[in-house]
Each structure stands twice: as structure tokens, then as C-alpha cells.
Amino acid sequence: MARPLPTLPPRLLRLAAAQEGLLTIAQCDMYGVDRGRRERLVAAGVLRRVARGICDTRRDTIADRLTAREYDHVRLWKVWLGQLLAGPGAVAVGEAALVVAGVHGIPWEFTPEVAYLDGRYGRSSEHLMVRQVDLGDRHLVRNGLRYTEPERALAQAVPRLDRRTAIAVLDSARHRRVVDARGLDRARELARGRRGSMRSAPWWDESVEGAESVLESLARLDCIDAGVPPDELQVEVFAPDGTLLGRGDMGFRLADGRLLVVEIDGAGVHSELAALFRDRSRQNDLVALGGVMILRFTWKEVRAPGTVGGAVRKVVHPP
Template sequence: MRRPPDLSPACDFSTAQLGLITTAQCRVLGFSPDQLTDAVRRGEWERVARGVYDTRCAILGPDDHDLRRRRAITLAQLAGGPESVCVGLTALAVHEIWGVPSDLRPEVAFPGARSVRGPGGCAVRRFSPGQVEMVDGHRTVDVRTALVQALPEVSRWTGVALLDNALNKERITMDDLPDIARRVAGRRGSARWKDWWPLADGRAESPPETWARLDCLDHGLPPDELQVEVYDRFGRFVGRGDLGWRTRRGWVIAEIDGAEVHSELAALFTDRSRQNALVKIPGVTVLRYTSTDRGGIIARDVRELLSQAA
């Protein structure tokens, strides 16, 4: 039995760059059912959902976080079909809310919250999609509804980061939080959110900043200020620090680098220039951390510097 034809003609399909192709697309390209079966049997392709195949032509590395989320979004819509609506974390990924895990499992719902047989590789939720939006060609619920669906099922770290980013991007406002909290109440996992709502802060510009703030809070040293603005002796704006603690002479500032946020070369140059400018200001001490520096590392270092400045 001959192997499936070359996939290059499939480049016209938007799913090709993600390595996904549907049975319907295969028919258009002239693939026979036997060829598909043979490709899976030989391990060249993988059936990742009913009617959807992974052609293994897209190699995603461990740092390809955005592509992994895009792939999950695409798989959700391909597996769910034209009536499916992205919900929960998948919808937040469609809306480009930062903080959605890259190992996202696709989630969809159907009009009327009707129950259908799951398409495999994709979770079908009994959520009522309500008003559906089109975002970049994807059918999805709005950001508020997606948060209501997702928050009861995620950790404090993930949930607060999602709220922070939705606030920072002005997709929701602080005035929306009471309504979101009301809609979350009663869902499984909602009880723990009673103490988490006050932690949301839209000044955080990335999930790693949120995680650093929560870690410092957990270790008894929450920052005095976020997005600390620093000026020189002439009153000229020099830069802004992520997390700040006041001292008698100025600030101890913690800068938080995230792999997804600061991976581009231009961003690295900008961060380096900003840090160099900040450390030249008398009374300002700048510490730099990554998203993996947890367990009280930041609080310990800052506490030591604050004691020296006392």
C-alpha cells in the first residue's frame, strides 16, 4: 500500500503549519481511507481526535508555548466542528489572555449546552455558550464567561495571573469582578476563591510578575508598590520597576523576566537598557529574577537589603 501523498498541497489550509489535518481535507487532497489507516499504523501520522490527524510535520519544542496553545485552539474547533464554541481556558487562549498553560487541553461547548459524544482529544463541556463571538476566525465565549468557566478549575497561581492579565489588557475592569465572582459561586472549586479575589491586580504586566508577587506575599513580604516609577534628580522619568519596596533612600526593585515575555532579542535589549538606567539612580537597588525563582527567594533577598538600609 503506497504512503499518503506529500503534504505540501495542504499548505493552503490554515491548519497545515500546526501539523493538523481533517478527514475532509484529506478527501479534497485525494487521500484514501486506506492511506490514512496505513499512515497511522506505520506511526507516520497520529489520530488525535475523531476526524483529525497529526501529520507530525510540525515539530514543537518545549519553548513553543504560543504555538502549543494555537494548536489546542485549532484542534478544539476541528474536532468540535462548525457549531462548537471554545470555552474556559481554550477561550481565554483565543482572546490571548496570558497565563493559560501551554499544555492546554482543548475545550468546546455546543449551543443549548446540549450533550454530544466527545470528539476524543477534546473535552465537550455542558456549558451554555450564550452569546458567541468570532475572534480570529474562532467561535468563542467572551472573556468574562471564559473566566467564570475556567477559574474554579485552576490553581491560585494560574487563576490570579489570568485575572491580572485580563485587567491589564482592559478586557475586564475591577467593576466586573463582583459579577464574575457571583457567577463563579456554587461551581465546584469555587469555595477557595473566597480569599483569592482581592489578590487580582491589573498592574501586573505578565504572569511571572503575578507569581513573584504571590510568592512574596506567601513569605511575608508583599511589595509596597507595583510598576514603580523612578525619576532622576532633574525629575525626568528613567524607568519602571516591576515590584518595589521602599527604603529610607529610595527603592529595592525586583525585575521579573519570563521566558515567554522576554524571549525576543529586542525585549532583552530593552530590559537591559532599562535596568542599567535604574541602577544609576542613587538609592535604587535592582534585583533580577526569572519566573522560576520561587519558594521565598525574592523575599529573602529583599529582606536582607531592607535590613541593611534600615
């Protein structure tokens, strides 16, 4: 008779689910999963060693999640890995803190950073960077993760990022109400004097509230860099009888009086057949007005600098 595969206790599985699938050896010991049992679980493929003292209960790898475009889970997985490696008293800072706060746009390749509440030094590794930074007079906790306040995290992260990424992150922080106008001003002030602050100083003014996704931010910047800034974001188009036909990501008023609408097909929404048909029906209604042109771009096209801006420029300023 075949021997049943070893399993993890339900309470330990619930804990792992709250930590993006990760567990420390100490947590395993606490729930009765000793070294010998862990070895059997690893041999059975129930656990995978991902760093010293850390195991992963998820069977899909980071490469699998990237293929499935589960970028948010990859980012959070990295933050949890860093926090568990750092141990008690660690607070996520910089890009890691922004991930915890729910800000979008941080590249998945980032290395999570922490600082300790007591200011002590710690050892960095390939999975973790320990910083000596000012945590201010407070920190926050979300879903079990400690993180520095978003204003301070923005001040730490923006000067280190490239322009497109930094502005997309700022747009996301505003759109998701992670910071308000006053918080953005405070973050900009906290960034002064940091390495990269002179280079990144103009980027704070390039951020807007109207961008509802990272892809929209990147497309807007591409158009600005091509010399064709949008006249309106989240532009609404109405039928002659006043019926709302749709809303585009960006609108451009053409010299002949027509409206150019740019739409970004983001990940997820347009993968369903029904959504595609709804979009096609809406597009036909818009084009039937006669005074509306539509350009649509995929997420891959938006990620390639110059693609969106170049296409829009040809319409706005035809040769």
C-alpha cells in the same frame, strides 16, 4: 530517478496554517487528498496522525515546541484539536475560551473543553472534554474559533485553578483588556455557587491591573505571601535631572529611604545579546544613583514559590 516527495495542495496548507497545522480527514477529502494519498503523506513524514480523524502538518512535536518554549502555540494547538474533534456547533468554554480570547497564564497541560450550541451531549476523550454548561445568550468568534464570552469563561475556570494561576489569569485578562472592571464583577457573580467558588472567592480581590505579564503576577504574589507586598508596580526611576532611567516591575521603599527595584527577566527579551547589554547599561545607571538597589530574577526562579519573596524579604527586613 528519485520519486518526488508527495505534498499537500497550497489551499490545504493555508487552511492548516490557520488551524495551528491541523487538518481533519474531511478537510483533506474536500481538497482532493484521499486516503491513499494521505497514507503516502504519512509515510513521507508530511502528515502525522495525532488523534482519530485528525492529522498534523507540522513536523515539530509538542515536546519540540515546549523545549522551544512556544507555550502559546501549544495551547492554541490543543484548542484547535479539541474544536476539530468536537465538530460543528462546538464552542470553547473555560480555560480553552480564555486561550482563544488571548488571556495568558493557562497551564499548557490543560484539556480543552467545549459545549454545544444546541445543548446536546458529546463524547469526551483524552484530547477533549465535553461540558453541559450554560453558554448564555451569545458567543464570540476569533480566528475561526468559537468561544464563550470571557466573563463566563473566567467564572468557569477560576474556581478550578490553583491560587497563583487563577490570579495570574485574572491579572492578564485585565491587562490585555479582555474584561473591564464591570466584566470582572460579572464574572465573579457568575462564579458563585460553582464547585470551588468558596475556595477561590478571595482571589478576585487579589488581582490587579498593573501586572504586565504572568511572571510579574507570580513574583508579586510570592512577595505578598512572604509578608513584603510591593509598594508600587511598574515603578519609574529618574535621574536627578529628571531623565527617566528605567522602569522596574516592582518597587519597595526601604526603611533607610532607598528604593529596591525588582526586575523579572522574561522569556525572549533577554535572550538577545544586545538586549542584555542595554539592560546592563541601564542597571549601572540606576545603581550609580546610590539610592537604588536592584534584584533581578529569571523566569525559572519566579516559577519556584518562595524564591522571589524570600530574597526580597531579606532586603526589606534584614536579619
